[in-house]
Amino acid sequence: MKSRIPEISTSKTTHNLNCSCFFCILSETVPSVRRAKISNYLKQMPLRDDQEHVLILSGLWKIAMTKPNDPEFPSLGIFACMAKLISKGVTNRSWLLRHQNIYIPYYAAHIIGSYTIKKAKFAKKAVKSLVVQPLLELLKGKISWVEQRxxxxxxxxxxxxxxxxxALKAHEVEIIEAAMNIASTCLNKVYDDFVGLKKSERLKYHRNLLTRGLGGFELENRKAEEWASQLQCRSLYLLHCFACRERSLRLICKKKFLKDLCGMWGGLKNPSSPCGIGLLKTLCHTQMGRESIAGLQEVLESLCNVSRSSDERQHMAIESLMQLLMDPVTRYKVIDKVAPVLADLVELRDIKGKHKIGKTIMKVLLHDYHKIKLCKVSLYSERTRSRLEELWDLKVERINREKLMSVQEMREKEALSCVLKKEGSKSFFAGEIEKAVVKYSEALNFCPLKQRKERIVLHSNRAQCYLLLQHSEGAISDATRALCLSGAARPHGKSLWRRSQAYDMEGFAKESLMDCLAFIDTKGLKIPYYVARFFNKQINSSWLFASAQSKWYSKHEEMNGFVSLSQKAMRKMKGMSYIVEEPFTGRRARERRKCVRMSQGRKLVSANVRRSWHCIEKDEA
Incomplete structure (x- = not known):
C-alpha cells in the first residue's frame, strides 16, 4: 500500500456548491427542515464523487468528538453513510486514490467510534446500519495501520x-485472529512503515493525520509512538471483551500469544489500559486461562517480576498470581515459582484501593500449611517449604511471642538488634560482605516487628550486600520487603534504587525503569549524575520500538551488509529527548569507576565510596 498511494495535497481549496450547501444546512434554524436536509445529504453522500467530502467528514468528526451524546446525527443515518463510505474505499481503489479520498475511511471509522463510545443505543443503531463488516475490512489491514487504529x-x-x-458473534473468529495479529505485530509494522523511514519516504497522508499538518519530524515520531501504543492497547481491550465473557479462549490462549503478552507493556501514559498483564489477569479468572498460563514458565516469571515492581499494574499481576494459587488444579504447578515472590509482599498494606492486601496474600500462601506440618512427604520443593515455614514464623508465631514479652525483654531485643546491625556495617566496610549478610540476618531475627523503620534499613542494607555479591534475586527480595514496610505513599528511596539495579542485572529493563522512575520522584529535582546515566540506559532499552528497530537492523544487515549508525543518529530516529551525558573527567570519572567496582562485587570499598549516597545506612532509623 505504501508504494501505491500517491502524495496528496492538503492545501486549502475553494468550497464548491455541495460543500457550501452542507454547511448551510447546519446553520438552518427550522429543526424539521434541518433534519430532513441532513438526512437526505447523508443518503446521497456515498453516491457522489465530491473532492470536498474530506472537509465535511472532518467537520462531522469534530462534532462527534465534542458532542458524542448528541442524538441528532446518529438518528439521521450517519452510521449507514459512514459504513458505505468505508466499503467504497476498501473495494474501489481508483476512487480511494482520487482527490483526497484516502482520508475518508479514516474519518468515517473515527466518527463511528466517537458516537459509540458511551451510548448503548447509538451502538445498536451502528450495528443495525451494518458497520461491523466494513470496520472488519479495515481491521484486516485492507488500507493501512492508521485505519486499523x-x-x-x-x-x-x-x-x-x-x-x-x-452482533459480533458471526465475525468472532475473524475479529479475534485479527486483533491477536495486530497486538503481536503492530510495533514492527509501524516502525517498518513509518518510524524507520526517512521523512521523504513517509506517506504524506499518514504524516498529516498524525500531526494535523503541523509539526516536524520529531513530532511525527512521538505521535507515531503514541498511536502504535494505542493500536496494541485497543487490540488487547477488544480481546479482553471476549475473554471476560469466556469466548474463544482456545484461540486467545495459544502459547506463543501468551508469551507475547508479557512484552506488551501498554506505555506509561495509559495506566488504565489492560495491556498484556491486564489480559493475563482476565484469563486467570477462567479455568482454561489458568491452566494455560500455569504451564508457561516465561509468563509466570513476567507476572512475578511485575508483582514486585513499581509498575502501575502491580495489582493486576498480584491478582493473577493469587488466582493461580487459589485454584487447586494449578496451585501445585505454580507454587514453587510463585510462593517465594508473593512471600516478599505479605507486609504490603494498601494498593490501588485494596486494603490489607498483604494479609490476603498471606492467607492464600498458608492455605494448606497445616498439611506441610503434618505430612512427611510434601508436594512443595524444599525452597518453598522453607519459605512458607519462615513466613509462618514471621506472621504467626513471632507475633504471638512478642505479645507475651515484657517491656524489658523487648528493649533487650532492640538493643541486641542494634549491636548486630553495627557489626554488620563494620563487616561491610571491611569488605567482608558474606559476614555482613549473616549479621544483618541475625539483626532482623531479633528486631521487634513493630520497629518498622529499623527493619526497612536492615532489609535495604542486606539488599546492598546481595548486589555486591551479584545475587540479584536476593537483592530484589530484600528491597521489595523494605518497600512493603515503607508503604506506597513514601517509598524508601534507596531500596527503589537497589531493586532497579538488581532488575538491571537480571536484564529486565522495564521493571528496572519503573523503579528508577519511582526513585527519581523521591529525589525531586536533584537527580544524581549516575542515576541520570542509568535512567537513560533503561529508557533506550525499554523503548517501545526497541525490538522492532533491532529486527529492522538485522534484516538490513543481511540484505546490505553491516549497517553502522552513530548513537546520535539512532537517538534521532527514536525521536525522544535524552539526558545530555557529561564527559568522564575529574571527580565524576573517579566516582563512576568506584560505582562500577561496587556493582561488580569487588571486596574492597574505599573511604570515599563509604561516604557516597548508595552505601549502606548506619543509623538512619
Missing amino acids: VALRALAHIASQEATFE
Whole structure:
C-alpha cells in the first residue's frame, strides 16, 4: 500500500456548491427542515464523487468528538453513510486514490467510534446500519495501520456494550485472529512503515493525520509512538471483551500469544489500559486461562517480576498470581515459582484501593500449611517449604511471642538488634560482605516487628550486600520487603534504587525503569549524575520500538551488509529527548569507576565510596 498511494495535497481549496450547501444546512434554524436536509445529504453522500467530502467528514468528526451524546446525527443515518463510505474505499481503489479520498475511511471509522463510545443505543443503531463488516475490512489491514487504529476503537466500543456484543458473534473468529495479529505485530509494522523511514519516504497522508499538518519530524515520531501504543492497547481491550465473557479462549490462549503478552507493556501514559498483564489477569479468572498460563514458565516469571515492581499494574499481576494459587488444579504447578515472590509482599498494606492486601496474600500462601506440618512427604520443593515455614514464623508465631514479652525483654531485643546491625556495617566496610549478610540476618531475627523503620534499613542494607555479591534475586527480595514496610505513599528511596539495579542485572529493563522512575520522584529535582546515566540506559532499552528497530537492523544487515549508525543518529530516529551525558573527567570519572567496582562485587570499598549516597545506612532509623 505504501508504494501505491500517491502524495496528496492538503492545501486549502475553494468550497464548491455541495460543500457550501452542507454547511448551510447546519446553520438552518427550522429543526424539521434541518433534519430532513441532513438526512437526505447523508443518503446521497456515498453516491457522489465530491473532492470536498474530506472537509465535511472532518467537520462531522469534530462534532462527534465534542458532542458524542448528541442524538441528532446518529438518528439521521450517519452510521449507514459512514459504513458505505468505508466499503467504497476498501473495494474501489481508483476512487480511494482520487482527490483526497484516502482520508475518508479514516474519518468515517473515527466518527463511528466517537458516537459509540458511551451510548448503548447509538451502538445498536451502528450495528443495525451494518458497520461491523466494513470496520472488519479495515481491521484486516485492507488500507493501512492508521485505519486499523480507528477501526479497533469503534469495534472495541461495540464489543464493550452488552446490547451489541452478540452482533459480533458471526465475525468472532475473524475479529479475534485479527486483533491477536495486530497486538503481536503492530510495533514492527509501524516502525517498518513509518518510524524507520526517512521523512521523504513517509506517506504524506499518514504524516498529516498524525500531526494535523503541523509539526516536524520529531513530532511525527512521538505521535507515531503514541498511536502504535494505542493500536496494541485497543487490540488487547477488544480481546479482553471476549475473554471476560469466556469466548474463544482456545484461540486467545495459544502459547506463543501468551508469551507475547508479557512484552506488551501498554506505555506509561495509559495506566488504565489492560495491556498484556491486564489480559493475563482476565484469563486467570477462567479455568482454561489458568491452566494455560500455569504451564508457561516465561509468563509466570513476567507476572512475578511485575508483582514486585513499581509498575502501575502491580495489582493486576498480584491478582493473577493469587488466582493461580487459589485454584487447586494449578496451585501445585505454580507454587514453587510463585510462593517465594508473593512471600516478599505479605507486609504490603494498601494498593490501588485494596486494603490489607498483604494479609490476603498471606492467607492464600498458608492455605494448606497445616498439611506441610503434618505430612512427611510434601508436594512443595524444599525452597518453598522453607519459605512458607519462615513466613509462618514471621506472621504467626513471632507475633504471638512478642505479645507475651515484657517491656524489658523487648528493649533487650532492640538493643541486641542494634549491636548486630553495627557489626554488620563494620563487616561491610571491611569488605567482608558474606559476614555482613549473616549479621544483618541475625539483626532482623531479633528486631521487634513493630520497629518498622529499623527493619526497612536492615532489609535495604542486606539488599546492598546481595548486589555486591551479584545475587540479584536476593537483592530484589530484600528491597521489595523494605518497600512493603515503607508503604506506597513514601517509598524508601534507596531500596527503589537497589531493586532497579538488581532488575538491571537480571536484564529486565522495564521493571528496572519503573523503579528508577519511582526513585527519581523521591529525589525531586536533584537527580544524581549516575542515576541520570542509568535512567537513560533503561529508557533506550525499554523503548517501545526497541525490538522492532533491532529486527529492522538485522534484516538490513543481511540484505546490505553491516549497517553502522552513530548513537546520535539512532537517538534521532527514536525521536525522544535524552539526558545530555557529561564527559568522564575529574571527580565524576573517579566516582563512576568506584560505582562500577561496587556493582561488580569487588571486596574492597574505599573511604570515599563509604561516604557516597548508595552505601549502606548506619543509623538512619
